[in-house]
Structure formats: C-alpha cells, structure tokens
Amino acid sequence: MPSTHDWINNPLDVVEGMFAASQSNPKSGWEAKVVEFFKDRLKEKDAHTWVPSLNDVPLHYLKPNSLVKFRCLIQDMFDPEFFMGAYETVDPSTNAKVLRCGRYKDVTECGVDFNSRNTVTAERQTFYCVPIPGENPWFSLILSHSYACSSQARVVPSTSYAPTRQKRTEDGQMCASQGHTEQHGNGDCKRQETEAPSSQTASASHLDLNFPLPGEKGPSCLVKVYEDWDSFKLNDTLEVFGILSVSPALSALADEKDASSSILDPTESMETAEEQRVHSPPASLVPRLHMLYARPLPHNNPLLPSATLEDNSAFLSSTLSEMASVRAELLTYLTHVLLGDALAAEYLILHLISNVYARRDVLPLGKFAMNLSGCPAAALYTQRFYQIIQQLVPSSFYLGMSLQNMNQMRLVPKKDYVANRLVSGALQLARNTFLFLDETHLEQGQLDTTGVRNVTALGNLISWQKVDYDFNYHQMEFPCNINVLIASEGRSLLPSDCQIHLQSQVSPPNMEEYLSNIQLHPQTSSQLNKFRIYLSVARQLDYSISDEMTKSVEDDFVDMRKDDPQSVSAEDLHRMLVVARLLSLSLGQTSLTRDSWLRAKHIDMLRRSRMEQHQCVNGNEP
C-alpha cells in the first residue's frame, strides 16, 4: 500500500494500481474501491488537514495530479460529458497494445487506438464551482493557521506554501464602504471580478470567472463528478477532495479547436467560440478537479468540528453548557453595538441563528428576516455595524441599496444561451449567508426595469426564501436559505418577518465618538471565537414542541384573540412561534418551555408597542 505521501502526491498511482489489478476480474468494481480507499484515508485522524487546499494555496504552488481539496459552491452544472473510461494505446515501434484508464484524467496518452474493441465509454458530469461567496476574512485566517500547523508536520515540497496573504480583509471593507462612498460602485466591482490572481492577470483579463459577488477573488474550478451526480444540487456547498488536473495540453487543445473552428465548415464544431471559452477555460486559470470524494458542508464554520453535531456529543454538551453564559456576553456586546438597545440586540441574536429548517409546501419555516429601522444615517453607522457582524458570521454580503446599485447590479442569476452557462448574480449565495441590505443609502429617484426586477427579487427572497433564476423563456425557482437583515431609517420598503425600531440610548453629539469606540474595542479573538461557535451551534440544534405546549400555545392564542381580535393575527402566531423557537435555541434549549413561550410573547409585545410609537410614515403597509 502506498504511503501517506503517495496517496496525496500521486493519487493517480493508486488509481492505476487498482485499475491494473482489476483487469483479471472485470466485474471487480474497482471504481468503488478507489473511492473507498480515499474515503478511508481521509477519515484517519486529521488526514484531511494534510491535503492542501485550493482555497488557500495559490494554484502554481500545487503539484499537478496531486490530491487537493476545495471548499466551494456549485455555481453551474454543465451538460454530461462522455469519455473513454478505458482505452488502448499502441506503441508505434513495437506495436504493443496497452490498456489504459481514462478515469480522473482529461487527456489521453499518446497513440490511442480508436478502433480497439476494449474501449469503454463512460459518463461524467461537470460542475462549475466557485469559492463560497462572501466568506469573511477571519475564516481563512483560522484555516490558514491550522494549515500552517499541520503542514509543518510533513514535508511536501511542492505545496510547502504558507499563506501570508490576507487578501480579503481589505476587500471586505472596500466593498462595505463602496455603496456609500463610490456611487459608481458596481461598475468597478464588475471589473475586479474579472481579475484573476495576480500572476495570470494578462491572460485572464477577458475571462469572466462568474463569481456571484462583485469583488471576489479566488480560484474557480471545473469539478468532474464520476458518481452519484444527481445527489448534488445547485448552490450546494461542498468540500471536494479530488485530483488536480492543470495539464497545459488542455489549453493547447482548446487553442487548436479555436483555430479549426474558423474553417468554413459550420458543422465542424458543435460548440461556439463563446461556449468553448466558458466550458474549456485555460487550466491554469480554472483548474479541473476530478472528484474522489465530496463532503457536504452543513455549517461552513472552521471552528466547529467537521462531523455533524450528533456525532460529536462531547463537543455538543460542552458547548450547550456554556450556551447561556456566552449568550449573555454576546447580548452585552451587541447591546453596546446597537447603541444600548438591549431588545434590538436580543432580536439580532435571534436573527443571526435563524435558519430555514423545513419547507411546508410553499412556506419556508424558520426564516426570520429582520428590519432594523431607526438606524442613524449619520457617521456610517450601518457600515460599522456590518463590519462587526462580519466578524461573527462565516459568510456575509453587504448590499448598499442605492438607486445606482439597484438599477445596475445583477442580483438574479441569468442563463446565457450564447455561452451556455448560468451567469451568476449576487443572490446566488450559499446557505446561511448573512445578507445585509442597507436601505439608508436609498435616495429618491427612478428605478428602471432592472431596478424593479431587483427589488422584486429581494422581496421574493425575503418572503419565500426563493430566487427565480432567469432562464429567458421561463423562470426557475431555486430555494435558498439566506439571513436577510435590512437596515433602514423608517420602515423598509421590503417585507420582513419582524421589524424592530432601534432606540438609541446614546445622545447624538457623542455618536461619532461612540462609534469609533466600538471599533476601538476589538474583542479578544478567543471571545470572538466563542461567539462564532455559539451562533453556528445554536443554528444547528434540533427543536421540538411537546403536545402539552402545543395545547397551551393554542389556548393562549384563542385567549388573546378573545380579548382583542385585532391584536393578534394568524401571522403573529406564526412569528411568535418562530421567535419562541429561536429564543429557546439561543438558550440551548431544544424544546419549548412555558417560560420561553411567555418570554417570546413578552419581547414580541415590547417590540410591537415600540412600533406603534413609530407608526409607519412612508406608506409601506404591512
């Protein structure tokens, strides 16, 4: 059996070995054995940390045909591809025939015998994958830290790259301020989007890597899937372990194709030039990754153990026991951030741990889009606020709802039939991404057609947790699970599940100073990490309501209606149940108690009484 180094450095040797061994027994199912082998290897303690990651290590530091991992989102799915699973080559000098394996490879060996009867045709599926959109800087810092530690443990010459770049730190901030400071914001971002990592800028300038969010960087990848591809859905987040293929031959072959397709014969190529550019980009820019094994990422938080919570009871129980205390700390911190408004802070916690846990028919359950109204327009409060949240959640996106942005940005992914690909939009986000809509940037003016569409898309996203992708001849709904927070001065023009009006405890004169003080109090990283773990864990807990509580909630509802039928509607009950659920989870309780229910009712009552004080003035009806 190959040593550790070998299965990471030369995984194809393992594959070839098993392929050769299977030749005596054609029904051996060697393909499954290969997958099994790598799965087993990766299960070993920390084994997956030894595998270099495409996310953190620049492509040119990675050894071609080695095992790499890639944390990504499935952005597009291409048509199936057929390939020679096995083929024969003929040595021209000796005429000796050798059977070769075509799996996990892009190009053949020399001298293929196209008339061989031993050729096996197989099918594989190509996914276009991009790094998870909106991943926050702290994320890669933590990962690279752990990576640096583990890479010391072994020597892999070609991958001994210790990442030093903190590429996204500035990006995040730049984008955050962009909506406000640069009115032409989006145009700029679009241009950046097409920029590839520095070394390849020149060759890549014409290639759009199709990242959902403007200003994103990082490798995108063509992932070739050999098994069970129907189990993957668009926008799934995965950690793919696969064989890296960056053979320059691929690009060379593509160039030849370009040349030949210019010949007069229209039937020569089934693909147009645009399609080819998109479907076979240079491997140096968009490497191919032949998937051996993929792990779905339920939380995408590097601080949490990768196994599901149920499988890791030790971690779970230790976290649960600390839950209440961490919550109290977080509440204090957020109260401070929210200008001393404890109720808003409480709701913010609920919002941050909300999650669409089920869909009943058309209804997404568990969503909790929040409208934080009464945000001070002054002093870039919303940006500061976003930066703080950014420190807490794994991935997020700041969308300044300026007219400019609304009229120009591509929010909804659209199918481009010329290039035959799905052109991404800012709403193509991974699950549990925190989407911050800053309505304080909105000014009076005209929304054009795109603008109207964008606002509609945002509204649908909030109400139904679905985005209608534009397929030109029809629209197609893709369910999503995005936490939307709208910051606005008055009530937002977008719908929300709950509106809370910020009641500042800070007097305006010292606002500036107050805000800068927030910035000047960076939480110690251990405390931040505690918050991060807390939020991710709370979101993943199971929850139930006992029959007894069911009855009591029903009675409660009827009683409330009896007193004043106008006070509580079915919608309110819906929301209170969501609040009660989130409140319980935020305290680490996995079933509803009488106390939590009463507390949920209480804070909802407080919130609503506040709303009555700030009756809506801009005519946006409930």
Added chain:
Amino acid sequence: RCFSMDVATTTAENAGEMVKDELAEKCQKLFQAFLEEFQTGDGEVKYVREAEELIRPERNTLLVSFTDLEGFNQELATTIQEEYYRVYPFLCRAVRNFARDHGNVPLNKEFYVALEDLPTRHKIRELSSMRIGSLVRISGQVVRTHPVHPELVSGTFLCMDCQGMIKDVPQQFKYSPPTICRNPVCNNRARFHLDTHKSKFIDFQKVRIQETQAELPRGSIPRSLEVVLRAEAVETAQAGDRCDFTGTLIVVPDVSQLRTPGVRAETSTRVAGGPQGYDSEGVRGLKALGVRELSYRLAFLACNVAPTNPRFGGKELREEEQTAESIKSQMTEKEWEKVFEMSQDKNLYHNLCTSLFPTIHGNDEVKRGILLMLFGGVPKTTMEGTSLRGDVNVCIVGDPSTAKSQFLKHVEEFSPRAVYTSGKASTAAGLTAAVVRDEESNEFVIEAGALMLADNGVCCIDEFDKMDLKDQVAIHEAMEQQTISITKAGVKATLNARTSILAAANPVGGRYDRSKSLKQNVNLTAPIMSRFDLFFILVDDCNEVTDYAIARRIVDLHSRIEESVDRLYTLDEIRRYLLFARQFKPKISSESEEFIVEQYKRLRQRDSSGGVSKSAWRITVRQLESMIRLSEGMARMHCCDEVQPKHVKEAFRLLNKSIIRVETPDINLEQEDEMEEEEEEQQEVNGVNGHVNGVNGHVNGINGHTNGETGSQPKPSLRLSFTEYRRISNLLVLHLRRAEEEEELRKSAVVNWYLKEIESEIDSEEDLVNKKGLIEKVLHRLVHYDHILIELSQAGLKGSEINVFVSHRCAPCFRPVAAHAEEPDPGSVSVFADTCLPRCLPVQQDGHTEEHPATEQHPATEQHPATEHSRHPH
C-alpha cells in the same frame, strides 16, 4: 480533430467500393414495399399522393408515420428503430426510388425520410451513449437557433494537378475532399477544388434544446442538447418553442470506436480517409502525437420536428385542439387508471380542493373558485366572429395576513404555465410586453411580459391594487381580448395572452370595512373589476372555533418535523387530471340553459330591488358569461360533455357568494322578507326563453346604472348595523349551544331569554316591543336568510330549504350536507352534527317547529378562515 464518420478502414485505393450491408438493403426493399403498398382505412395507397408532392422543387422529404410502419411490418419497424442510423441512408434511397417511380423528378435530386408518431418519448436526461444510433423521440424547449447553412452532402472535386473530375464524393458532417486523385497516374493527395455547381447541398441548421421544467429534478440546472436539423426540418423550430424531435443520438466529435459494427459497415460505403486520412486532415501539434481530450459530447440528429405545445404567439396547435384521446395516449397505463379513478370520485370537488391547498386553512370557497379557474370555461367564437374568452379571472381581496399570497404562490407552484408577479413591483411593460433594443444587434425586439409568459396558463398578480392605474388599463385589454397590442418604436404587434388572472389585493384602509361596499374597499376601477369573474373577500375574523383551528394548524406546522402536508392526490396526479379534463368542451344542455336564464333573472331581480343598494355590482351580462364559464369549468371537472343543472347550481352559488354577498351593509331586516318573496315569485314565473337577448342592452350597467329602483323602495325599514347583528346572533347561538344539554328550545323561549339578557338596556314598554320585534326578525333572518339556524318543523323539512342552507354561510359543510340533502327526515339532526356543526340543538318552537343552530361560525361573513370539521376543539 473532428474526423468524420467516414474515417474508416478502407484504403484510398478501393475508395467508393461498396461494402454490402445486407440487413440495410433488405430494409430498403421492405421500406419501398411499404411505401408502395400501405393503404389507409379507405383503401387509398397512402404515400403515393405524398410522393407526387415531392416533385415540387422545394420539397424533398417524405413524412412517414411510424405507426403505419408498425402496422405494416412489425419486424421492419423494429429494425428501423434499433438500427436507425445504419439504415437511414437506405430508407432515403427507397424514397428516392419511390419518388422516381411516381413522378418525373430530376435524377440527381436527393430525397429524405422523416418519421413521426414514434410511440415512446424519452427525457433528455435519459439519453445515454446506449441510445446512440437508434431511433428515439425526445422533447425539449428550443433555446437557441443558429442560422441555416448549406451543407455539402456530395461533392464534385477538380484535381488541381490533372484537371480530372472526381464525382460524388459523399460527405457527412465534415468537409472531406478525396484522399487521392482517382486518376491512376496522378498522385495528388492534397490539391482539390470543390466544384460547387456540380456538388449537392442540403439545408442544415443547429438548434439547442433544453430540458423542460417538468422533467427537471429540483435544484438542478436544465441540461441541454445540440440538435442537428436537415432538409425540410430546418427553420421549423424557433427559440422558445417546445418541440418533439425524432431522430438519433450521434457523437461529437465523432470517435470511431463508438460506432456499432453495423454503423461502421454503413459508413465505409462512403469515401474513406483511412488511417492516413487522420494525418492528412492537417492535424498539428499535440494531436499529431495522438494526445487528445478524453471527452466528447452527444448531439441529436433529428429528421422530424413537431411542436409539443402551443407555440408562443403562433397559430399552431392550441392545447384545446388536442383531444382527450391524444392526451390519454401520452399517459402510462397507471397514470390513466389514476385519472379514471379520479373522474369517478364522488367527492372529487372537495378532494381536489384539499389536495391543492393542504397548508391553507379553511377558505373553501376561494379554493373552489381557484379550482374552477384552473379547469376554465370553453372559449367560443360567436357567429359575428367575436371571440369570448374561456378563462376565468379571480380576485382575492383581503385583510393583511390572510392567506392571499399563499394562494397565489400555490397556484404558481402547481400550474405548469404560471407566472407570479407583484403589482407593486411590476411596470406595465413587465406585465404585458416591452419593446427593447437588443444590446448586440441594436435591433428592437419584443420582450415578453408576465401575461404573455403565462399564455395558456395562470398569471398570479399580488398586490394588484398597488399597480399603477395605467398599468391596470394595459392589462385590461389582456383580460378581455386575451391579446396584447404593442405600438412602440415602430413595432406593431398583437400578441396572445390567453391567461387566467388570479389577483390579490389589499383593502383600501388596510382592513376590510364591512360597512362599505366592495368597490369602496378596493382601489380598482370599475372596468377592471368587472373583468373578474369571481371576487373573494378574506376577512380576518375572530371566533373561538376558527381561532382554535388556526392555532392548531400553525402550531402543527411549526412543531412537526415530518411532512405535515397530507394530500389525497399528488400534484402530478392533479396536473394530469387537469390536462385531461380540460380537453372536454361541455355543451350547455337545454335544461341547464333554462336554469341559467332563471338564475340570471333572479340575480337581476335582486339587483334592481334596492336590497343591496350598496352592492358593488350591477348584475350584467358579464355575470351571465361568468356563470356560463364557471358552469363549464364545473362540467369539465367532472369530465362531462354536457353542462348539467347541478353544475350551473354550483356556479351560481359561487358567483352568488362572490359578487353579491361580498359586502355586508347594514342588515335590513324588513328587506329580506321581501326579497325572499320576490325570489320565490320569480321562480314561479320561470322559463322565459329568449330572455338573454334582452339582457344585452345592459352591458354597461356597471358604471351608470340608472335602473329605476326608486319605485321598489319600501317603507322605512328596520335596520341594524352589521356588527350589532353579529353580536346578537353570536349571543343567540352561544345560548342555544349552552342550552343543548337541556330540553329542546322553543322559539318563544329563545326570544324571552334574549329579552331577559338585555333587560338592563330596555327602558320602556315600547322599547320592549321594538326589541321583541327585532329579535324575532333577527331569528327569522338567521333561519331564512343566513341559514345559521335551521327551523325544524315537525312536518318535515322541504328539500329546497336544505339546499338553500347548503348554498349559504356554512361553507365547509357543503359536501356532507349535500350528500344527505335527499333525506327528508326532520329528526335527522345528527346529519348536520357530524358534518360541520360543533353542536346541534333541537329547539322546540311555538308553531310545532324546531329551531336548530346550524353553526356558530361567522354568521354573516364568509371567506374567512373557517373551521375544519375534523379538527374540532370540543
């Protein structure tokens, strides 16, 4: 790179030599025999006439039905199906011979065969390399078309060295000059010139199709497939069409080892390149070394294109032109059985409603209305050529947080051609159509709006009232004419928008104000309002029983992890059933016709009697049309070819609920008596035929109704505000319920009890008399008009009374009660008890009648969440 199908093992020296393919030649003979001999039912040789048509210069393709082929020779059909690619050239040769035999066609003209009516259809996702070469039918949506090109099928080349002519070099997919000059003394292998005048070309077009939404697994990107069209098949498919393609899968770039042995034999009859041909193609660089990409793609070579669905704006097959038989033939045995089973379901109406909207509580009337909308009426064209729409438009008006949007979302989810849009966020252009300048070509193109996208489907418009006034006007045309006209930027177009509209609107004041009419409550213009067949009001009403039911439903949703949606029929089953049932074009029986006339007169009568003076509606011929459409929808649902009176009855009931009772103005207690009487009178005078003609004069009655209703205003009536009326009736119902355990109550006892209750409010003798009169009127109304209570006379209930009861307030119990309506047993209180009533209470009344609280639900309003009978808290 893309070396052609013709690359084969034969060497240049024996190029053109035929390798016999006996199977294919046998096929050719049999196929020719089929063309010569196949007769239709009436003894005509079917394909002779069609072959004669091929003389025309623009024709070159003979369309052959695969079903005919199967009927003629099953073995031949099977061979063609399995070895399609291999035998195709031979079939074409058979057509050529056949055409020559039957007409004077030019000798060098090429002919092709197109096959249709292939029984099975495959999904794009099911196509694998296994199917390469065999005949299949696939369907998909055309997403891209390329320009038509001439493709060289047979080239004549001039040798540049010896000037010799090399004729008829077959070509396939690829420009292939001869590998060596045929002149034995000339060794030219490279320098040839194509003589285009002496070569044969064929029209060639590439289109790309994409999986239809229905076939797509959730959460996946639709797959696409390149389709190659030739000869007469080019230009038959346009982007946006959904088409069926018959043909075979081929491989691009062609890789020779993928060929089946049979195919190899076939292709070897063409000019050969040989192994050297590979090099002679001028392959350079890496490829010369034999390195190549491992992957290749599949494409589809189609010989025939047929539209699957009505085409966007085209005059092709409308869905309505399909027959029930053709729909049936597209279903599997099992699917058909299910459809049949559903059509036999006695409770189909109810079951469809609950299966369609499992998560929406109550609101049964709305569900019924939407269901009938989905079935739709029959579009008609009058003798004058005016077309009358068959689509039913529904509007839901309701308080915030009643399930309006959910209804719309459900329909969008369910209906294959539905578009969901919000009036607030839609411009007229977004909804109807826009003329936009194409960024690349700078040409004006028409961009379809939501209404057009939902052609033959449903357009769900949320926040309809928020729509701009001029946008409302824009869709006005679409609603009635079912077309959209654009005159903009020099583009003039009329486009089809045969769409049902399901709209939701918020009341003007945020909440529905009962004291005002519907019109005052909704911010819609009268012309627009009149275009809706049904209006439903959802009022957030407070009532212990419904509250419990609502609470239960919601808590259930949130507490149960497992799927809490239970449906009797799956959405797919309902979709198939709808498709099937919509093929029926029920005619109105004379009996129903009379009935319709009768009901219409009744409505008109009631309308003009001032009783509903605040009514939003003047009853006009539009309501008559609506009634017909709804009746037809009802008949379709039961797969009936004829509209029967029972269908009209339900249509009338819905219409009645929706348009007349929507407003709950002050209760005019006196008025009701009169109305009842009038109605009864009306019923006796029935049967005036030709009445419909007279009605036409009132079309515009909606706006300026000057109908003289002054004369009918009676004495100052005893009025009661709606809330007061409700308060009293609630009180009574509660009392009756509480008293249930005791003895039966007489009417007088109830009256006395009530007077005692309000003792404190009564000041004088006169007051007492007034109140007594009032309570009696209220009771009367509750019994006779709202049918909240039922008077049980010992003499027995008249069947008609039960029916009236059924048709009113107690929505959820419609079905069970109707089922028992024939039972005349007055004592059968339990009939009502186990259907919908929380409690039933026999009340002994003075005049040997019993009074009976039918339900305590919302005495005078409908359309709010109502109780589910199964979930009762008591």
